[in-house]
Amino acid sequence: MDFPMFHLDWLNDRFLIALIAILHVCINHGLAVGFIPFITRLEQQGVMYSDNNKITDPEWDTMVYRMMKVGFLITTSLGAMTGVGIWISVSVVSPSSIASLIRVFYWAWFTEWLVFVTEVILILIYFLTWKNSNKSLKAKLRHIKFGWFLSFFSWVTMAIIVAILGFMMDPGNWNTDHSLINGFVNPIYLPQLIFRTPTAMLVAGVFGYVLSILFTGKDTAIRIRAVKQSSRWILFWTPLSLGGAVFYYRAIPQAMTDNMSTAVGTLQFAEYYSILKYVIVAAISTIYIVAALGIFKPGKVRLFMVLLPCIMAFVFLAIFERVREFIRKPYVIGGYMYSNLLRVEDYPLYKRDGILKYAVYTSTAEVTESNKIEAGRNVFILTCSRCHTTQGINSIVFAFERMYGIGKPFDEVSVAAFIKGMHNGRTFMPEFPGNKKELEALASYIKNLQQTGDVIEGAQNEGVVVNPNQSVTAVMPLIESKQSVLADSLMNISLFSNK
Amino acid sequence: MLRLLQVSTPVPRDIPLDLPLPEWLLIVLLVVSFLLHIIFVNLMLGSTILTLWCQIKGLKDQDYHQLAHEISRTITVNKSLAVVLGVAPLLSISTLYATHFYSATSLTGGMWIAVIPLVTIAFLLTYLNKYTWNILDKNKPLSIAINAAATALFLFIPLIFLVNVNLMLFPEKWGTVKGFFSALLLPNVLPRYLHFVAASMAVTGLFIFWYIGRKNYPFETYFVRLTRYEVRKNAYSLTLAASVAQFIIGPLVMMTLPTKGFDWRLVLVILSGAAIALPAMWRIWKAITGHPDEIGRHFGMVVIALGITVVFMGSGRHVYRANALKPHQKLMALKTAEFQRLSREARENPVVEEEPVSNSSLSVNAKGATIFKQNCSSCHQEKTKLVGPPMTEMKTIYANDKNGLKSWIKSPGKKRSGYPQMPGFSQLSDEDREELANYILMINK
Incomplete structure (x- = not known):
C-alpha cells in the first residue's frame, strides 16, 4: 500500500526470496557451521598421524587446506552475499513486513550482526594463518585449537539466529510481548536446533567427502584414508540427524497448530509434509550407503557415487526450510500482517472504502465502468502479486484453471464468488481485503489475463503512478485543519515547490 | 507548476510502530557504522584499481608486478570487512528511513537485487586473480583481464547504492522514475560518484603508505629495484592528488544537490571538514618533498586530521538527508495519524455484510x-x-x-x-x- 510494488512476474517474488534464503542456509550449514569442525578434525589428524619428527603430514595437510580453501572461497563470497541478499530481496518484495520487524527486533539483529562480524573475522584468521602455523608444532596446535573455538562460535551464531527465526514464526508474541526470550522458549526452538546441528555436520561431511575425492588421486593411500575419515564422520552424524529430523518433523504441526497458522491443516501443507518424509528416507539411505561403502570398500568409491548423496543432503536441508516457510501463512507476521502486506487491523477500513482509495501508488483511485480492467490490475498488484504472478510461477490464471478446467473460459461471477470465500476453505490464503466493486474488477482482470495472456512489469521497470488522493495536495486540508500545531510544516511545503 | 508537483509527490504512511531506540542514538549508529563500512569499501575499490594499474605496469617492470600482488593480497580481508560492516548501516537506515529507503530500492529493484550476484562475481574474480597469480605468471594478459573485470564490477556496484541513497531523498521524483537507469540520470548522482571514487583513492593511498611502511614488512625480500621510500612517496602523492581533486569535486556536489536540504548548519559542517583536511594535506606535501628518512614523521597526525574530515563529511551527508526529508516526514506523520484514526473508526463500526438467503425453502x-x-x-x-x-x-x-x-x-x-x-x-x-x-x-x- 505504501511502497512501490516491485514484482517479478515470471519468477515469482516469493520464489526469489526462497532461492536466496535456501542457498544461504545450505552454505551456512554445510560449508560453515558443519564444515569448520569437520576440517579442524582432519587437520588434527594430520598432526596425530604424522611421524614424530614432523609437525604434520604435509601431503594430508595440503589436502585439508585445499578443502578449507573451497569452503572459505564460497562462504566469504556467495555465503556472505546470500546472507545480505535475504535482506535485500525481502526488503523489495515485502518492505512493510521487514520494516515492521526491524522496528521491533533492532537489537536482535544488531546482536546477530556483531556475532556475524566476529565470525567472519575468525574465519579469515583461521584460513589466512594456516600456512604460517605450519612452521612450528606449537603454532600448529594453537591453530587447531583456534579451529575448535571457531567451530563452537559458528554453532553459537546459528543458535542465536534460530531463536530470531523462531521468534518471528511465533505470532502470539507479536501482539502481546516483544521480547526475544520468546524465541528461545518457543516450542519449535529446541527441535529446530537439535535438527540443524547434526544436519549441518552431515551435509558438511558429505560435501567434504566429495572434495576429498576431488583432491586426491585414484587408488592412493591418502584417498583411502580421507574417504574412511569422511565416512566415519557421516556415519556418526547420520543417526543424530535422522533423530533430529523426526523430532522436528513431529514438533512442526504440534507447535504450529497450537500457536498460529491454520495453513498447517491444509492439503498443500499435507503435500509438503509427505514429500518431506520421502526426502528424509531417500537422502538418509543414500548417504548411509555411500558412507558404508567408504568404510568397507574405500578403494571402490568414485566421484559420481558421492555426488548424488551430496545433492540429496542439500535437498534434505532445503525442503525443511520450505516447510518452515509455508507454515507461517496466511500471515507474514503472525496475527498482525497478512502475506499480502496488509495489516489485519486495517481490514475493516479497506473492506468499507476499498483499498484503491488508500493505495499510494495506483493509476485508478476507484473502480468505474470504464476503468474496470485497469482497476482490477491495480487491485491484483496490491493484493495478490506478493505470491501470485499473471502467467509465471504460481500464476493466478493457472490457480483458477486448475479448478475450473484448463483452457475453459472463466466465469467472472464464479471467480468473484470464489475469491470472496477462499480464505475459509484455503486457510493459507488471506481474506480478500477490498470492497465489492474491487472484487468484481479483480475478477474481470483475471478473466482478461486468461484471454490476453497479459503480464505485469513491476515498479522496478514501469515505475509508479501516484494516487492523487495520497499526494501532498491531498494532505493540504489536513494541514490546514491543524495549522496552529503544524505551522512550520506548512512552511516547509514550499521547499517542494521551489525545486 | 507548484500544484502539479504536489499532486505527483506521494505521501505514504509510516510504519505505525515506535522506533526501537531514541532517534539521536540511531543517527549516531547510522553515521558511525556507515563510515566504518565505506572506508573498507574505499579500500576494496582503491586497492583493486591500484592492483590493475600495477599489473599493467608490471608487464614491463617485474617490481610493479610484485607490488600488484602485494596489494591484491590485502583485498581478501578488506572486501570481507566491507560486506559485513555494511549490514549495520543497512539496518539503521531501514529503521530510521524505512519508507524512503525501501521506496527507492523498490523502484530500482532489479538492479538492487543484482547487487547479490554482481558482488559475488566480483569477489570470486578477485580470488581468481589472487590464487592464479603464480599459475598465470606466463600469461599476464589473462591475469590482467580477470582483474579488469573485477575492477569494472567494483566501479559499477557503488553506483547502485548511490542511486538508491540519492533517490530516497526525492519523493517528488518517485512518480517519474522508471527503473535504475532513469534514476541514475538524476543530476547529482555523477558528482557524488566522483566524490566517492576520489575518496577511495585517498584512503587507499594512506593504507598502502602504512602497509608498506610497517617495520616488520619484509620489503627488501620482495622487491629488487623499488625502494620502500619510493612506494610510500607514490602512495602519499596519490592521497594528496585525490584530496586536491576533492576540492573541485566537492563544490560540484554541493552545486548539483537540490536546494531543499541546505541550511547554515550543513554549510558549516562541510566547510569545517574541508578546513581540517588542509593541514593534513600540507603535511603530506612537506613529507613527499622533504627528506626520505622523515616521510613517515607526521603520519599519525595526517590520519587523524583526515579521519576527522571523513567524520565531518559523513555528518554533513546526514544533515543534508535529514533536512531534505524533514518536511516530507512531517506530512507522513500527519497522514499516518489520520489513517490510524480512520482505521480505528472502521474497526469499531464494522459494516455488517448483507447475507440475502433468497431461496425460501432453504x-x-x-x-x-x-x-x-x-x-x-x-x-x-x-x-x-x-x-x-x-x-x-x-x-x-x-x-x-x-x-x-x-x-x-x-x-x-x-x-x-x-x-x-x-x-x-x-x-x-x-x-x-x-x-x-x-x-x-x-x-x-
Whole structure:
C-alpha cells in the first residue's frame, strides 16, 4: 500500500526470496557451521598421524587446506552475499513486513550482526594463518585449537539466529510481548536446533567427502584414508540427524497448530509434509550407503557415487526450510500482517472504502465502468502479486484453471464468488481485503489475463503512478485543519515547490 | 507548476510502530557504522584499481608486478570487512528511513537485487586473480583481464547504492522514475560518484603508505629495484592528488544537490571538514618533498586530521538527508495519524455484510445457509457444477448418510477425476458441520 510494488512476474517474488534464503542456509550449514569442525578434525589428524619428527603430514595437510580453501572461497563470497541478499530481496518484495520487524527486533539483529562480524573475522584468521602455523608444532596446535573455538562460535551464531527465526514464526508474541526470550522458549526452538546441528555436520561431511575425492588421486593411500575419515564422520552424524529430523518433523504441526497458522491443516501443507518424509528416507539411505561403502570398500568409491548423496543432503536441508516457510501463512507476521502486506487491523477500513482509495501508488483511485480492467490490475498488484504472478510461477490464471478446467473460459461471477470465500476453505490464503466493486474488477482482470495472456512489469521497470488522493495536495486540508500545531510544516511545503 | 508537483509527490504512511531506540542514538549508529563500512569499501575499490594499474605496469617492470600482488593480497580481508560492516548501516537506515529507503530500492529493484550476484562475481574474480597469480605468471594478459573485470564490477556496484541513497531523498521524483537507469540520470548522482571514487583513492593511498611502511614488512625480500621510500612517496602523492581533486569535486556536489536540504548548519559542517583536511594535506606535501628518512614523521597526525574530515563529511551527508526529508516526514506523520484514526473508526463500526438467503425453502435453516455461503459457495452451487459438484448431487449420494457427509466435509477423500481436491474443513465445529449437513440435505432436488 505504501511502497512501490516491485514484482517479478515470471519468477515469482516469493520464489526469489526462497532461492536466496535456501542457498544461504545450505552454505551456512554445510560449508560453515558443519564444515569448520569437520576440517579442524582432519587437520588434527594430520598432526596425530604424522611421524614424530614432523609437525604434520604435509601431503594430508595440503589436502585439508585445499578443502578449507573451497569452503572459505564460497562462504566469504556467495555465503556472505546470500546472507545480505535475504535482506535485500525481502526488503523489495515485502518492505512493510521487514520494516515492521526491524522496528521491533533492532537489537536482535544488531546482536546477530556483531556475532556475524566476529565470525567472519575468525574465519579469515583461521584460513589466512594456516600456512604460517605450519612452521612450528606449537603454532600448529594453537591453530587447531583456534579451529575448535571457531567451530563452537559458528554453532553459537546459528543458535542465536534460530531463536530470531523462531521468534518471528511465533505470532502470539507479536501482539502481546516483544521480547526475544520468546524465541528461545518457543516450542519449535529446541527441535529446530537439535535438527540443524547434526544436519549441518552431515551435509558438511558429505560435501567434504566429495572434495576429498576431488583432491586426491585414484587408488592412493591418502584417498583411502580421507574417504574412511569422511565416512566415519557421516556415519556418526547420520543417526543424530535422522533423530533430529523426526523430532522436528513431529514438533512442526504440534507447535504450529497450537500457536498460529491454520495453513498447517491444509492439503498443500499435507503435500509438503509427505514429500518431506520421502526426502528424509531417500537422502538418509543414500548417504548411509555411500558412507558404508567408504568404510568397507574405500578403494571402490568414485566421484559420481558421492555426488548424488551430496545433492540429496542439500535437498534434505532445503525442503525443511520450505516447510518452515509455508507454515507461517496466511500471515507474514503472525496475527498482525497478512502475506499480502496488509495489516489485519486495517481490514475493516479497506473492506468499507476499498483499498484503491488508500493505495499510494495506483493509476485508478476507484473502480468505474470504464476503468474496470485497469482497476482490477491495480487491485491484483496490491493484493495478490506478493505470491501470485499473471502467467509465471504460481500464476493466478493457472490457480483458477486448475479448478475450473484448463483452457475453459472463466466465469467472472464464479471467480468473484470464489475469491470472496477462499480464505475459509484455503486457510493459507488471506481474506480478500477490498470492497465489492474491487472484487468484481479483480475478477474481470483475471478473466482478461486468461484471454490476453497479459503480464505485469513491476515498479522496478514501469515505475509508479501516484494516487492523487495520497499526494501532498491531498494532505493540504489536513494541514490546514491543524495549522496552529503544524505551522512550520506548512512552511516547509514550499521547499517542494521551489525545486 | 507548484500544484502539479504536489499532486505527483506521494505521501505514504509510516510504519505505525515506535522506533526501537531514541532517534539521536540511531543517527549516531547510522553515521558511525556507515563510515566504518565505506572506508573498507574505499579500500576494496582503491586497492583493486591500484592492483590493475600495477599489473599493467608490471608487464614491463617485474617490481610493479610484485607490488600488484602485494596489494591484491590485502583485498581478501578488506572486501570481507566491507560486506559485513555494511549490514549495520543497512539496518539503521531501514529503521530510521524505512519508507524512503525501501521506496527507492523498490523502484530500482532489479538492479538492487543484482547487487547479490554482481558482488559475488566480483569477489570470486578477485580470488581468481589472487590464487592464479603464480599459475598465470606466463600469461599476464589473462591475469590482467580477470582483474579488469573485477575492477569494472567494483566501479559499477557503488553506483547502485548511490542511486538508491540519492533517490530516497526525492519523493517528488518517485512518480517519474522508471527503473535504475532513469534514476541514475538524476543530476547529482555523477558528482557524488566522483566524490566517492576520489575518496577511495585517498584512503587507499594512506593504507598502502602504512602497509608498506610497517617495520616488520619484509620489503627488501620482495622487491629488487623499488625502494620502500619510493612506494610510500607514490602512495602519499596519490592521497594528496585525490584530496586536491576533492576540492573541485566537492563544490560540484554541493552545486548539483537540490536546494531543499541546505541550511547554515550543513554549510558549516562541510566547510569545517574541508578546513581540517588542509593541514593534513600540507603535511603530506612537506613529507613527499622533504627528506626520505622523515616521510613517515607526521603520519599519525595526517590520519587523524583526515579521519576527522571523513567524520565531518559523513555528518554533513546526514544533515543534508535529514533536512531534505524533514518536511516530507512531517506530512507522513500527519497522514499516518489520520489513517490510524480512520482505521480505528472502521474497526469499531464494522459494516455488517448483507447475507440475502433468497431461496425460501432453504431459509428454514438460516445458520446452515450462512455457513454454506461463507465456506462452500465458492465452489458449490445449488444445481450446477462449479468447481465441485452441485448440492443436488450431494443429496443423491448422502440422502441417508448424514454422518458420511459430515466426515467428508471434515476430511474429504479424492473421489474422481475432473474435479480438484476439496480442502478439509476441520476448522468448523462439530455443531457447525451438523447444521451444514442438515442444510445441504434439505435442498429440493
